[in-house]
Amino acid sequence: AQSVTQLGSHVSVSEGALVLLRCNYSSSVPPYLFWYVQYPNQGLQLLLKYTTGATLVKGINGFEAEFKKSETSFHLTKPSAHMSDAAEYFCAVSSTGNQFYFGTGTSLTVIP
Amino acid sequence: DAEITQSPRHKITETGRQVTLACHQTWNHNNMFWYRQDLGHGLRLIHYSYGVQDTNKGEVSDGYSVSRSNTEDLPLTLESAASSQTSVYFCASSSQDGEAGDEQFFGPGTRLTVL
Numbered sequence: 001a002q003s004v005t006q007l008g009s010h011v012s013v014s015e016g017a018l019v020l021l022r023c024n025y026s027s028s029v030p031p032y033l034f035w036y037v038q039y040p041n042q043g044l045q046l047l048l049k050y051t052t053g054a055t056l057v058k059g060i061n062g063f064e065a066e067f068k069k070s071e072t073s074f075h076l077t078k079p080s081a082h083m084s085d086a087a088e089y090f091c092a093v094s095s096t097g098n099q100f101y102f103g104t105g106t107s108l109t110v111i112p
Numbered sequence: 113d114a115e116i117t118q119s120p121r122h123k124i125t126e127t128g129r130q131v132t133l134a135c136h137q138t139w140n141h142n143n144m145f146w147y148r149q150d151l152g153h154g155l156r157l158i159h160y161s162y163g164v165q166d167t168n169k170g171e172v173s174d175g176y177s178v179s180r181s182n183t184e185d186l187p188l189t190l191e192s193a194a195s196s197q198t199s200v201y202f203c204a205s206s207s208q209d210g211e212a213g214d215e216q217f218f219g220p221g222t223r224l225t226v227l
Contacts, residue, residue, distance in 0.1 A: 009152075032213040043202060043218035044155075051213035090154060098143055098206050098214050099170075104154040 002027045002093045006103035014111045019078040021106045023065075023091030026072065032094040033074040035065055038105075039087045047089075050074065061085070086110045114139045118203050118219040126227055131190040133222050135203030143206040144186040145216065146170075146178060148199040155202065161186055193226045200224070 007022040025031055032051050036044040048059025055067040061084075065076045074091060091103040116137040125131050137144065142163045147155040157170030159178040167178050175197060177189045190197055200223050204216040 034215070036218075041221075043220045044204075045218070046215050049213065049215060094213065098216070099157065099160065100145075100155075100204075100216055102147075102154040102156075104152060 002031070002095045002101045004091050004093050004101055004103035006089075006091050006106050008106055009104065010107045010109070012109040012111055013081045015083055016080050019063075019076070019081045019085065019108065021076040021089050021091075021108065023074045023076065023103060024072050025074060025091070025093045027093055027095070029095070033065075033067060034092040034094065034100070035059065035063070035074075035076050036090045036092065037061075037087050038090065044090060047076070081108075081110045083110050083112060116203060116205055116217055116219040118201075118222050120222060121220065122223045124225045124227065125193050127193060127195060129193050131193050131224065133188045133190075133201055133203075133224070135186045135188065135219060136184055137203075137205045137217070137219075138184065139205055139207075139217060140183060141205035141207055141217075142183065143214075143216075144180070145204040145206075146176070146186065146188045147202045147204065148172065148197075149202060149221075150199050158188065158201075159186075190224075193224075195226050198224060198226045 003026045005024045034049045035047040048057045050067045058064045092100045119134045145160040146158040156172045161180040203219040206214045206216045
């Protein structure tokens with residue numbers, strides 16, 4: 001069975017500071033991992049994904065995430081937060097048949 | 113450009129009424145999914161389909177049904193709306209290859225209120 005845990009339902013950072021959003025997964029098979037972003041009153045948009053190969057994955061808007069099998073983690077980072085990064089972020093793991101299991105989300109606030 | 117649309121975007125209905133939410137995609141994707149989003153629960157899978165005439169139950173399927181008569185559409189029906197079904201509903205689709213690593217593309221959502 002697959003599941004995702006996102007630590008911290010709310011994260012606040014200052015503009016220009018490092019963004020770190022945590023995601024741990026549980027999977028009985030090699031995982032496929034995703035980060036999505038949701039802006040207010042919109043659907044989800046893919047930030048990045050890990051399938052196979054390089055464990056450091058770069059996505060849109062300067063975000064990246066590193067797959068660490070030993071820690072069952074896929075944390076999302078961005079070196080310098082921008083006001084436009086304020087949104088809800090979801091981590092997800094995919095299983096056979098492309099079913100997704102989402103975490104409960106982390107709301108990111110960027111303080112000017 | 114290919115897209116996935118949902119209608120209506122907002123809906124208010126009364127307890128006990130039947131409600132249908134539409135989802136239409138022009139990606140030519142075989143896989144389509146319905147989720148509900150609730151505070152503290154993230155997105156939970158309601159129903160999904162891998163192709164025409166195929167439907168499957170997800171984690172929270174009670175009180176919901178879907179039908180797939182063509183590739184483009186997967187309408188979600190609430191047979192008898194309940195206040196517990198007040199939520200934001202998202203439709204998604206993914207490529208016809210159905211690989212586990214495929215991205216799901218999401219619609220803009222439908223906000224449903226059941227009074």
